[in-house]
Amino acid sequence: MKSIYFSLVFLCLLVKPSYSQNANPARFVKAADMTIIGKMIQTRNIYQSLDTIDYPRLPAAVKRLLTMSAGIAVSFKTDSRFLKAKWCNSKSKVGSNMTAIAQKGLDLYVKLNGKWQFCGVGKPLEQCTETSLVNNLMEGQKEFLLYLPLYDEINDLEIGISSHSTITAGTIPFKSRILIYGSSILHGASASRSGLAYPAILSRQTGLNFINMGLSGSAKMEKEVADLIAKIDADAYILDCVPNSSPEQIKSRTDYLVQTIRNSHPKAPIIIMQSLIRESGYVDAVIGDRVRLQNEEIKSQFLNLQKKGVKDLYFISAENFLGNDHEGTVDGTHPNDLGFYRFTEDIRPKLLKILAKYNIK
Amino acid sequence: MKSIYFSLVFLCLLVKPSYSQNANPARFVKAADMTIIGKMIQTRNIYQSLDTIDYPRLPAAVKRLLTMSAGIAVSFKTDSRFLKAKWCNSKSKVGSNMTAIAQKGLDLYVKLNGKWQFCGVGKPLEQCTETSLVNNLMEGQKEFLLYLPLYDEINDLEIGISSHSTITAGTIPFKSRILIYGSSILHGASASRSGLAYPAILSRQTGLNFINMGLSGSAKMEKEVADLIAKIDADAYILDCVPNSSPEQIKSRTDYLVQTIRNSHPKAPIIIMQSLIRESGYVDAVIGDRVRLQNEEIKSQFLNLQKKGVKDLYFISAENFLGNDHEGTVDGTHPNDLGFYRFTEDIRPKLLKILAKYNIK
Secondary structure (H helix, E strand, O other): OHHHHHHHHHHHHHHHHHHHOOOOOEEEEEHHHOEEEOOOOOOOOOOOOOOHHHOOOOOHHHHHHOOOOOOOEEEEEEOOOOEEEEEEEOOOOOOOOOEHHHHHOEEEEEEEOOEEEEEEEEOOOOOEEEEEEEOOOOOOOEEEEEEOOOOOOEEEEEEEEEOOOOEEEOOOOOEEEEEEEEOHHHHOOOOOOHHHOHHHHHHHHHOEEEEEEEOOOOOOOOHHHHHHHHHOOOOEEEEEOOOOOOHHHHHHHHHHHHHHHHHHOOOOOEEEEOOOOOHHHHOOHHHHHHHHHHHHHHHHHHHHHHHOOOOOEEEEOOOOOOOOOOOOEOOOOOEOHHHHHHHHHHHHHHHHHHHHHOOOO | OHHHHHHHHHHHHHHHHHHHOOOOOEEEEEHHHOEEEOOOOOOOOOOOOOOHHHOOOOOHHHHHHOOOOOOOEEEEEEOOOOEEEEEEEOOOOOOOOOEHHHHHOEEEEEEEOOEEEEEEEEOOOOOEEEEEEEOOOOOOOEEEEEEOOOOOOEEEEEEEEEOOOOEEEOOOOOEEEEEEEEOHHHHOOOOOOHHHOHHHHHHHHHOEEEEEEEOOOOOOOOHHHHHHHHHOOOOEEEEEOOOOOOHHHHHHHHHHHHHHHHHHOOOOOEEEEOOOOOHHHHOOHHHHHHHHHHHHHHHHHHHHHHHOOOOOEEEEOOOOOOOOOOOOEOOOOOEOHHHHHHHHHHHHHHHHHHHHHOOOO
């Protein structure tokens, strides 16, 4: 009797886990074994933009920002009918103008009928999270892109699939390399999720590889940063660094930045963008004046460089970046998803026209 | 000598505060003394939607949600060249799909050239915050609207103006009363700030007073809630409660909800809206099926009520609520600001056409 009792207890112990576990038991694989896209440069720290230890002279704020994973995504193929993820974040607080999903979470896209389509998000819970991304997918192998957090370091990222399915590294889905250097707006503030940062939108819409070198609050064209940008291999360079640079900095630093890129990349187009007009600037006269002076100075610098004979240099004006209803920002400075939608609708055709001249298409 | 020393110390103590204070010393007034708009019902707790103690039978979740300040705004006039605010929040955590500005912060609009225009936000810092809303405004008295947090209780709200300026209660800037009862989407998830919740957008765009009775996750047409809605005085009633209600709940509860409102308000138009198609539903077959069943059931209920002879009843279909690029949500369910923009563009003309029949314009 006693042995039957123990056998039953033993059986229950054996059986119980399969009932108490999630209905979708997952097999986890390391995201690092998949294809990592959107990187400005190859790194040992695969989820960071730069191995900052190799660049001791960069400004401290720039180094800190380049440990984040803005613009980086994981490309993979799987026939799993569900996807999960595990990852760890830093202990940083979420900014008041960001969602935790954008700052510390994941954003999944799937290719359907030849187009990238939103598929699901990974909501960050604690410092380390295990969560579902999507369930009940239709049958068959599909391509996925998993965008990493915009404003955080990420570690130990794993993707969970059903135990009977397969997962393989994906292709690099976007062609050429167009580096964008810029401020928090480029970095992704304040997209609601990482796939809605503007280089990510442009890449999915155009099939071109727009690379996010966003440095929130710190895109100030410092000499060390200009030297770093010149070392980054790209087919075109977009400079969206006016919002963080004072008129004086724009005056004293633009020439070095552009000439340094030009010296290392003699034929690559360099596209300078004005700052979007901060919505705050329509009501706060001091902010309005500053943006106007910044935009006048960058225009002046562009014309000077042209006069000096710098070729393949382009300029995009800010007139219509955010529409005219004043609703395109979260806080008067950072576009919300409506603002980013209008911004990409405005700049996409202008960029494509320039890039097509260089057979970047 | 000693007395001179003490006199100097005393002088320093007197003088020091004016140097160490902010360059814009403010005089604070209680927001409760201004005009409070957007309320579904008069309450003793002025920043809460309902004095829930008076409604013991309401479901607990509904009561908790109705202590929040979604849809409430403060209307005032001032000639101050800057505005500050002080307020206290609850200790609740910010949702991963919300910004802290939307959930716990403030959103300021100013009337310029006859139109409401975004002016600034109050970023919540700690549990109690004192912060600047806007600076360097142009001269002259202007009208302001300060939207309160969407997903939090707020207390002790004060507005700071320059010591030499005046502040007075504003008018009620929107006409009539159109009550909207609905889910988290109505409540404001996931607008980036409280002025971008959809009733707030509609009110500014149309001049009509759309009142936010959003009950995140809890708009399930319970009998007690139907009885409460019927007691609320309004010129029209919009029911956007399909997203939270199961097909079975829609089947068993819609008739009572509509008939109860109709009995108390014999001539007021009642407008039933389908659920927006959750973006998750395009990739997750189970979610897709659920939304389809919810929307079929509400259509069926609408047709039944029409057959029974309920007059002044309208129906708005969900086909085009979020556009067709699948980018209009933060998480597959809750619209981001792009989604809300498309949603209001779609429903506004439909609502105005119905309301105009009743001379609500």
